[in-house]
Amino acid sequence: MTENKLKGKVILAAAGPGDPDLVTIKTAQFLGKADVILTDRLVSKDILTRYANPLAKIVEVGKQSRRESSTPQSVISTLLLEYAVKDNLVVRLKGGDVSIYSNILDELETLYAYQIPFEIIPGVTAALGASAYAGIPLTARGYSTGVRLLTFYQDHVISEKEWYDLANTGDTLVFYMSSHSLSALTARLLESGIQSDKPVAVIEQATTPSQRVFIKDIEQCSKEHAVSYVSPTLIIIGDVVKLHAKFAWYHASEAGAEYFESLPEKVFSSTVQRADHDS
Numbered sequence: 001m002t003e004n005k006l007k008g009k010v011i012l013a014a015a016g017p018g019d020p021d022l023v024t025i026k027t028a029q030f031l032g033k034a035d036v037i038l039t040d041r042l043v044s045k046d047i048l049t050r051y052a053n054p055l056a057k058i059v060e061v062g063k064q065s066r067r068e069s070s071t072p073q074s075v076i077s078t079l080l081l082e083y084a085v086k087d088n089l090v091v092r093l094k095g096g097d098v099s100i101y102s103n104i105l106d107e108l109e110t111l112y113a114y115q116i117p118f119e120i121i122p123g124v125t126a127a128l129g130a131s132a133y134a135g136i137p138l139t140a141r142g143y144s145t146g147v148r149l150l151t152f153y154q155d156h157v158i159s160e161k162e163w164y165d166l167a168n169t170g171d172t173l174v175f176y177m178s179s180h181s182l183s184a185l186t187a188r189l190l191e192s193g194i195q196s197d198k199p200v201a202v203i204e205q206a207t208t209p210s211q212r213v214f215i216k217d218i219e220q221c222s223k224e225h226a227v228s229y230v231s232p233t234l235i236i237i238g239d240v241v242k243l244h245a246k247f248a249w250y251h252a253s254e255a256g257a258e259y260f261e262s263l264p265e266k267v268f269s270s271t272v273q274r275a276d277h278d279s
Contacts, residue, residue, distance in 0.1 A: 008084035010111055011091045014098045014123020015039075017232075018208035018259060019133075020046040022124045027051075027093075030121070035088035038079060042095030042232055042260055044208070057083075073103050077110040084116045095232070097125035101151060101176045125149075127174045130206030130234040134213045135247030138172050143239045146171035152178040152185045160192075167192035172238035179233035186221040189237075194218055199241035204230045210259040211252040215244060230258060 011030045016022035031037065031051040039048065041062030048058060059079060061071040076092075083090045094102045098120055111118045127149055131138050138147040148171050152158070158166075166173060167189045178185055179202065190196060196219040204212045210230070218237070 008087045008116065009089055010080055010084050010107075010116055010118040011089070011121060012098045012104060012107065012118060013091050013093050013121040014125075015043040015047055015093050015095050016124040017096050017126045017129035017206050018042070018044055018211075019129070020044045020050060022129060022207060023047055023051065024121060024123055026121050027091075027123065030089075030091050031056075031093070033089055034091040036083045036090045037093055038076065038083075038090065039093040040095045043093055044259075047093075073106050076103075077107055080107060081110055081114055081116070084111075085114075095126075096129075097123045100125045100127070100149060126176065126206060126232065126234050127236075130203040131174075131236060131240075133207045133211060133250040134201060134203055134236075134244055135249050136201060136236060136240050136244050137247075138174065138236075138240060140240050140243065143243070144170060144172045147174060148172070149174050149176065150178075151176045152181055155184065155188060158188075163188055163192040167194035170239075172236065172240050175235040175237070178235055179229040179231070182221050182227070182229075182235060183223070183225050185235075186218045186237075190218055190222055198237060199239065201236040201241045201244060202229060203234045203236070204256075205232065205259045206234055207250075208259040209252050209254040210257045211250065212255045213244065213248070215241065230256070231260070 013027040013030055014024065015027070028051040032053055034053050034056045036057045036059065037048070037052055038059045038061050052058065061076045061079065080090060080092060092107060096102065098104050099122065127138065139145055150173060152175055175185065182202070186200070196217065198218045200216050200218060200221050202214040202216065
């Protein structure tokens with residue numbers, strides 16, 4: 001590896017799930033000093049308006065499920081390197097928390113390989129933001145003493161034993177990036193023994209003015225094959241969902257409208273490797 005004498009630095013920072021007021025002070029401070037900001041699609045534009053250095057170069061590196069215009073992860077990692085070696089303070093701004101389903105490992109490997117200094121700043125992940133704004137404590141005495149953060153996109157990656165464990169646990173199950181496969185997910189849980197009336201919360205665009213919360217049960221979800229939810233969507237399964245009716249406090253002013261801009265249908269060539277998806 002070629003020795004690099006770099007003064008540039010990369011800040012891997014969390015933007016939170018949508019509400020710009022949920023950004024940490026530390027992230028806001030680095031945004032104010034940044035030379036370059038590489039931002040995800042699922043980052044509120046208000047965050048950049050409020051906190052970004054007005055002289056900073058802002059680079060959109062968004063991803064969206066089933067869109068070929070999603071920025072490939074290899075491109076993002078290359079951009080981080082290119083800007084850092086030019087002695088820039090680069091903020092890589094990620095929706096939610098930087099360490100939960102965010103591809104941070106790929107970016108860390110690039111920074112490590114080229115000896116680029118970096119910092120990791122945590123933030124409010126979607127599970128915490130969505131549950132709080134829906135009035136659903138993820139753990140609660142008498143309802144659940146644990147929580148599992150999961151994703152579901154391919155059945156075969158989960159063993160029969162794991163399905164049985166998920167279906168019969170008392171823990172709250174939180175699924176990221178799984179709205180497109182909700183019917184298959186819930187059908188699999190039913191086959192593995194979960195109670196058919198186990199409550200489910202499907203939360204669209206959590207913490208934003210467009211938030212919507214749908215309360216259903218497992219059996220209902222398993223039969224809904226044509227339902228489409230607005231990205232990003234989070235799924236909470238467990239008895240704690242029953243608390244929503246009592247403790248829902250947040251009333252969205254523009255429920256159902258798209259808060260985050262969709263990517264165009266196609267920018268990158270179809271021969272370019274597809275980026276990992278969000279949903």
